[in-house]
Amino acid sequence: MAEQRHHYIAVSDKTVHWGYFSRSLAPLVEVESGDLVTIETLTHQANDDAELMVRGDPGAESVFHWSATKKNVDRRIGAHICTGPVAIKGAAPGDILEVRILDVTPRPCANPLHQGKAFGSNAAGSWGFHYGDTVEEPKEREVITIYEVDATAERNWARAVYNFRWTPQTDPFGVTHALMNYPGIPVDHATIKKNHGVLKDIRVPIRPHFGVMGVAPAEADPVSSVPPNYTGGNIDNWRIGKGATMYYPVSVDGALFSVGDPHASQGDAELCGTAIECSLTGTFKLVLHKKADLPGTPLADLHYPLLETPDEWFVHGFSYPRYLTDLGADAQSAIFEKSSIDLAMRDAYRKMRHFLMTTQNLTEDEAISLMSVAADFGITQVVDGNWGVHAIIKKNIFPSRRG
Amino acid sequence: MAEQRHHYIAVSDKTVHWGYFSRSLAPLVEVESGDLVTIETLTHQANDDAELMVRGDPGAESVFHWSATKKNVDRRIGAHICTGPVAIKGAAPGDILEVRILDVTPRPCANPLHQGKAFGSNAAGSWGFHYGDTVEEPKEREVITIYEVDATAERNWARAVYNFRWTPQTDPFGVTHALMNYPGIPVDHATIKKNHGVLKDIRVPIRPHFGVMGVAPAEADPVSSVPPNYTGGNIDNWRIGKGATMYYPVSVDGALFSVGDPHASQGDAELCGTAIECSLTGTFKLVLHKKADLPGTPLADLHYPLLETPDEWFVHGFSYPRYLTDLGADAQSAIFEKSSIDLAMRDAYRKMRHFLMTTQNLTEDEAISLMSVAADFGITQVVDGNWGVHAIIKKNIFPSRRG
Numbered sequence: 001m002a003e004q005r006h007h008y009i010a011v012s013d014k015t016v017h018w019g020y021f022s023r024s025l026a027p028l029v030e031v032e033s034g035d036l037v038t039i040e041t042l043t044h045q046a047n048d049d050a051e052l053m054v055r056g057d058p059g060a061e062s063v064f065h066w067s068a069t070k071k072n073v074d075r076r077i078g079a080h081i082c083t084g085p086v087a088i089k090g091a092a093p094g095d096i097l098e099v100r101i102l103d104v105t106p107r108p109c110a111n112p113l114h115q116g117k118a119f120g121s122n123a124a125g126s127w128g129f130h131y132g133d134t135v136e137e138p139k140e141r142e143v144i145t146i147y148e149v150d151a152t153a154e155r156n157w158a159r160a161v162y163n164f165r166w167t168p169q170t171d172p173f174g175v176t177h178a179l180m181n182y183p184g185i186p187v188d189h190a191t192i193k194k195n196h197g198v199l200k201d202i203r204v205p206i207r208p209h210f211g212v213m214g215v216a217p218a219e220a221d222p223v224s225s226v227p228p229n230y231t232g233g234n235i236d237n238w239r240i241g242k243g244a245t246m247y248y249p250v251s252v253d254g255a256l257f258s259v260g261d262p263h264a265s266q267g268d269a270e271l272c273g274t275a276i277e278c279s280l281t282g283t284f285k286l287v288l289h290k291k292a293d294l295p296g297t298p299l300a301d302l303h304y305p306l307l308e309t310p311d312e313w314f315v316h317g318f319s320y321p322r323y324l325t326d327l328g329a330d331a332q333s334a335i336f337e338k339s340s341i342d343l344a345m346r347d348a349y350r351k352m353r354h355f356l357m358t359t360q361n362l363t364e365d366e367a368i369s370l371m372s373v374a375a376d377f378g379i380t381q382v383v384d385g386n387w388g389v390h391a392i393i394k395k396n397i398f399p400s401r402r403g
Numbered sequence: 404m405a406e407q408r409h410h411y412i413a414v415s416d417k418t419v420h421w422g423y424f425s426r427s428l429a430p431l432v433e434v435e436s437g438d439l440v441t442i443e444t445l446t447h448q449a450n451d452d453a454e455l456m457v458r459g460d461p462g463a464e465s466v467f468h469w470s471a472t473k474k475n476v477d478r479r480i481g482a483h484i485c486t487g488p489v490a491i492k493g494a495a496p497g498d499i500l501e502v503r504i505l506d507v508t509p510r511p512c513a514n515p516l517h518q519g520k521a522f523g524s525n526a527a528g529s530w531g532f533h534y535g536d537t538v539e540e541p542k543e544r545e546v547i548t549i550y551e552v553d554a555t556a557e558r559n560w561a562r563a564v565y566n567f568r569w570t571p572q573t574d575p576f577g578v579t580h581a582l583m584n585y586p587g588i589p590v591d592h593a594t595i596k597k598n599h600g601v602l603k604d605i606r607v608p609i610r611p612h613f614g615v616m617g618v619a620p621a622e623a624d625p626v627s628s629v630p631p632n633y634t635g636g637n638i639d640n641w642r643i644g645k646g647a648t649m650y651y652p653v654s655v656d657g658a659l660f661s662v663g664d665p666h667a668s669q670g671d672a673e674l675c676g677t678a679i680e681c682s683l684t685g686t687f688k689l690v691l692h693k694k695a696d697l698p699g700t701p702l703a704d705l706h707y708p709l710l711e712t713p714d715e716w717f718v719h720g721f722s723y724p725r726y727l728t729d730l731g732a733d734a735q736s737a738i739f740e741k742s743s744i745d746l747a748m749r750d751a752y753r754k755m756r757h758f759l760m761t762t763q764n765l766t767e768d769e770a771i772s773l774m775s776v777a778a779d780f781g782i783t784q785v786v787d788g789n790w791g792v793h794a795i796i797k798k799n800i801f802p803s804r805r806g
Contacts, residue, residue: 122772129752135760136767145772158776163768199769201803204777265776271752272775341744345785349532349674357538364539365566366602369525369548372675373561373668374607379748379780379792389782400604 004034011040011083011279013062016260018044018184019078020222021214021233023252027087030254033288037086038281040107041210041262044081044183045121045277048144051189052119053279056110060279064184066172077332078225079183080212080234084258086286091255094291096299097215097248099257099284104208104242106264107279108151118151120158120264120278126179128273129382142166142180144187145198147276149206149264157203158264158276164192204265208280209241211261214305218251219324220332225260227335227386230322232305236275236381237316237390238266239309247299247306250288257286270381298359304351311396315355316380317348317389335385344389348377352391360398370397407437414443414486414682416465419663421447421587422481423625424617424636426655430490433657436691440489441684443510444613444665447484447586448524448680451547454592455522456682459513463682467587469575480735481628482586483615483637487661489689494658497694499702500618500651502660502687507611507645509667510682511554521554523561523667523681529582531676532785545569545583547590548601550679552609552667560606561667561679567595607668611683612644614664617708621654622727623735628663630738630789633725635708639784640719640793641669641678642712650702650709653691660689673784701762707754714799718758719783720751720792738788747792751780755794763801773800 007029009015015028031037046053047064054060063081065072073081088097106118124130124143132139145163170176171185214232217223228235232248240246248255259282266275294300304321307314319339320326327334352375356367374397380388410432412418418431434440449456450467457463466484468475476484491500509521527533527546535542548566573579574588617635620626631638635651643649651658662685669678697703707724710717722742723729730737755778759770777800783791 122776124768124771124775128771128775129748130756130771133749133753134767134771135756143768143772145768147776160769160772163772165768199765199773201801202773203800203802204773205797205800267775267777268779268781269748270775271778271780272771274775276776341748341782345532345672345744345782346536350536353533353538362602364537365527365546365548365568366563368527368531368533368537368675369546369563369566370602370605370607372527372531372670372673372677373525373550373679374670375674376671377674377782378671379744379782382748394608397606397608398604399606 004036006036007031009037009039009083011042011059011063013072016063016073016081016083018073018075018081019225020076021216021225021258022222023216023218023256024221025085025256027085027254027256030087030089031286032089033286036283036285038283039083039259040281041083041260042081042279043120043262043277044079045123046279047184047186048121049119049146050186051111052109052114066186068172075184076222080225080261082212082225082258082260085216085256087254087256088286088288091250091288092253093218093251095250096289096294096302097250097255097257098287098289099246101242101244101282102285103283105153105281106149106151106208107281116151118149118278120147120149120276122147122276123180123274124272127383129271149278156206158206159203160199162194162196163198164194167191207238207241207265209238209263210259210282211236211263211275213240213246213259215248215250216252216256217324223324224332226384227323228318228384228388229324230304234261234384235305235316235388236266236270236384237307237314238263239314240307243310245308247302249303269379270383273383301358312392312394314390314392315348315351317344317351318386319343320386321347323386339385339387341379341382341387341389344387345377348389348391407439409439410434412440412442412486414445414462414466416475419466419476419484419486421476421478421484422628423479424619424628424661425625426619426621426659427624428488428659430488430657430659433490433492434689435492436689439686439688441686442486442662443684444486444663445484445682446523446665446680447482448526448677449682450587450589451524452522452549453589454514455512455517469589471575478587479625483628483664485615485628485661485663488619488659490657490659491689491691494653494691495656496621496654498653499692499697499705500653500658500660501690501692502649504645504647504685505688506686508556508684509552509554509611510684519554521552521681523550523552523679525550525679526583526677527675530786532674552681559609561609562606563602565597565599566601567597570594610641610644610668612641612666613662613685614639614666614678616643616649616662618651618653619655619659620727627735629787630726631721631787631791632727633707637664637787638708638719638791639669639673639787640710640717641666642717643710646713648711650705652706672782673786676786704761715795715797717793717795718751718754720747720754721789722746723789724750726789742788742790744782744785744790744792747790748780751792751794
């Protein structure tokens with residue numbers, strides 16, 4: 001057996017792809033199944049307050065560098081800064097990639113004025129579920145709230161620092177953005193009104209996780225980072241953090257694993273459009289399960305992203321489980337018009353039934369009864385184009401089986 | 404101050420109303436605010452196996468008695484056997500009724516062959532989310548699974564005993580029911596094929612709670628017990644058990660509190676149409692909050708059913724929050740055609756925003772950010788006509804406020 005290696009991928013303009021997955025990206029590194037890899041990630045909201053989230057951080061500065069003549073990293077289609085891809089040696093379509101999240105740590109603020117702290121941004125944007133449905137005027141307003149996180153991770157809660165309402169921002173190329181429709185715009189703090197003391201004394205429980213994690217899909221190129229897919233991506237389940245394991249169907253040779261959209265905390269639904277978007281570093285163990293070895297194992301016939309935590313399993317349902325093929329040639333725009341929680345619930349039901357029948361050898365009648373009396377269905381997100389419902393089943397329900 | 408009294412309501416054909424709430428029912432008892440009341444409840448599915456859930460139990464036998472010439476209790480409109488109503492002295496529209504659930508215990512099987520056990524039935528019915536969407540044939544099948552619960556409550560899990568597929572059943576009046584569309588039909592066990600050994604070795608965690616609990620609505624009479632409403636009713640949140648407190652807007656004089664639809668366990672969504680339907684007895688403390696005393700308290704302006712547990716608050720969103728008025732004269736039939744989780748999510752968002760703004764004194768911008776990063780939205784049920792989404796917020800988020 002080969003020795004286990006531990007790779008390190010620092011984040012920089014050379015190691016990210018912004019806004020998309022692509023089957024044709026050259027891998028940063030090729031790893032063996034079983035290797036460890038530590039990957040730095042950056043939140044695409046860092047320029048909401050560059051003093052707190054970019055300045056003095058060479059990796060962030062290289063990614064966010066944007067002058068009148070040069071933007072170091074071009075964003076394409078979607079929103080999220082993804083670090084990668086990492087190729088897994090020998091991976092091919094039909095295999096399963098297991099990703100064990102061994103550690104997740106906040107990226108400390110590099111500004112010496114804020115030592116020991118980390119910061120994140122929550123953007124209540126025009127794509128949020130609340131947008132236009134408010135009691136206060138103007139109903140169509142966008143709001144950014146900056147949160148402080150303890151970079152030493154001793155404190156398990158975050159607190160708000162200030163918020164502001166979005167005002168038109170002119171980017172370094174001279175384009176004015178009336179809406180915050182372009183992640184990475186450097187917010188000019190001379191043009192905004194900061195409200196300090198917001199959410200006073202409120203402690204937001206910390207749930208560090210990666211909103212986007214997954215492998216490159218084969219069906220189109222490039223593919224927006226926003227809608228989640230059977231290959232993972234922007235699932236936005238806050239349980240995809242330290243101690244969790246994800247299983248993804250491999251769609252292209254090498255799998256092409258990427259990770260981004262780091263969150264310090266999020267609630268189920270991600271209602272306003274974002275979480276506490278906060279740069280994080282993760283350490284992952286990547287294990288390849290070859291198609292030929294799957295029959296007879298719980299991973300046989302797995303055709304959706306599966307999450308395992310110490311106590312539970314989760315299947316992820318989407319409005320359109322394979323939207324790139326479900327919605328035809330216009331899939332990447334159509335998905336933003338067609339989603340519903342009802343459809344995602346339908347998909348989550350089918351996937352939980354499949355999980356119980358295939359991994360626990362239940363009949364369909366048994367699976368349907370069990371999921372009615374013992375599985376919990378939650379709303380993962382309603383803001384990523386392809387909306388999500390997850391179904392949860394506890395492992396201790398099956399004391400004599402696979403644990 | 405008056406002495407606290409403890410009332411006891413045994414379940415019988417004289418103390419239940421089956422399938423509906425009604426503003427014109429005579430109360431069984433009138434209690435003072437602060438009184439305790441212990442209430443026995445029966446599951447409407449008990450006749451799925453009368454040997455296990457009816458026989459030898461005088462209360463159940465009186466409720467389920469049905470011969471060729473006499474049915475002791477007429478079901479109306481809906482499904483659930485409700486015990487009550489209990490009037491609260493001085494209650495009037497605009498008040499809030501607080502219901503603290505002090506204890507919940509299973510109703511022991513009265514058949515001496517099964518001492519120490521209790522039983523429940525899970526019915527996967529034609530109103531279930533799965534119905535018609537199955538991988539096995541026939542796609543339109545109904546299945547009942549009988550579960551055993553430990554009546555001494557020492558064991559915190561239930562296990563399946565057997566299941567069977569529904570076959571046409573002829574009721575004592577001679578009507579044949581091809582579908583299980585009439586709760587209370589005595590199933591003739593000579594006509595069914597029991598499958599023993601189903602869900603072998605599986606332990607379903609126990610979550611005893613009341614599916615239906617609430618006060619009578621003013622807007623119509625009678626009102627089906629199936630769709631939940633702003634006055635509570637069939638909310639089907641499995642957290643409405645021991646240690647929980649519910650707050651209901653009072654709609655009619657006396658409030659007219661009733662409880663039924665007891666469940667030994669249920670998952671969020673109640674996917675197949677029912678839980679483990681299992682007779683239970685609850686002890687409640689009823690506290691009346693008069694309208695005039697509400698201003699300045701967290702209950703001011705509460706216009707929806709609110710759940711408080713030791714660690715969390717829950718608001719309950721519905722597809723139509725006041726469906727009897729939202730949907731006009733045909734509301735009681737229209738509600739079964741119009742529900743969606745998307746609408747219930749919309750309502751849950753508005754209610755959680757209201758809760759945070761009114762009870763925690765947040766601005767709307769603060770409330771929207773906080774619920775995005777710290778509130779979890781789950782699917783309560785998709786089988787009760789008026790579908791439900793609940794939103795959860797943890798109390799320890801507000802360390803310096805109301806605990």
